[in-house]
Amino acid sequence: MHQCFFLVPDHHYGLDSKAFSDIMRPPHLEFPLLPLPHYVNGLASVVVHPSMDNNNFVAQIEFLIDGMDIDGEWCRIYLDGPGQEFVGSRSSPRAKKARMGSHPKYEGNITTYIHNDKERNDILNVVGRVLADHGEFSCVPCMQSI
Numbered sequence: 420m421h422q423c424f425f426l427v428p429d430h431h432y433g434l435d436s437k438a439f440s441d442i443m444r445p446p447h448l449e450f451p452l453l454p455l456p457h458y459v460n461g462l463a464s465v466v467v468h469p470s471m472d473n474n475n476f477v478a479q480i481e482f483l484i485d486g487m488d489i490d491g492e493w494c495r496i497y498l499d500g501p502g503q504e505f506v507g508s509r510s511s512p513r514a515k516k517a518r519m520g521s522h523p524k525y526e527g528n529i530t531t532y533i534h535n536d537k538e539r540n541d542i543l544n545v546v547g548r549v550l551a552d553h554g555e556f557s558c559v560p561c562m563q564s565i
Contacts, residue, residue: 435461445546452547456497459483463502484510485518485530488542497550 435457443452462480466473483489484506494507508514519525533539542548 441550443547454547454550455483455487455545456550459489459506460498460502463498463506464500467501467505480506481509481518485515486532486542487545487548488530488533488539493549 441454441457443454445452459480462476462483466476466480489506489510490512491507491510494503494510498506515530519528519531525531528534529536529539533542
């Protein structure tokens, strides 16, 4: 396997340098993970900054909202400041439905990427989705390697 690393300053993604103290290293993965709340909060802080071209960051946040089923409650718990309002406005059921549109292939979907309750439950248990998982891995591969 080939690996490529890009070094970018933490402020490029709006990350607070304190976020790096929460980096997780699950034993079943060969790479560290930055918990999702830090990443989303960082992206949101870039988006709400008025002097930046942020269309790429808006798209990334919407992909994360739909792929990780981020909702208003998650926003209230893990985000703060103007980023909380921005992500909250895009994570409402109405906003998720608007992104899906009325195409028949999305009929019955929970989000654009989550098709049913089983997929949603799998997503809700992804390591790093919440900060409470830091240091206490709850995924099956992690528990099997302990």
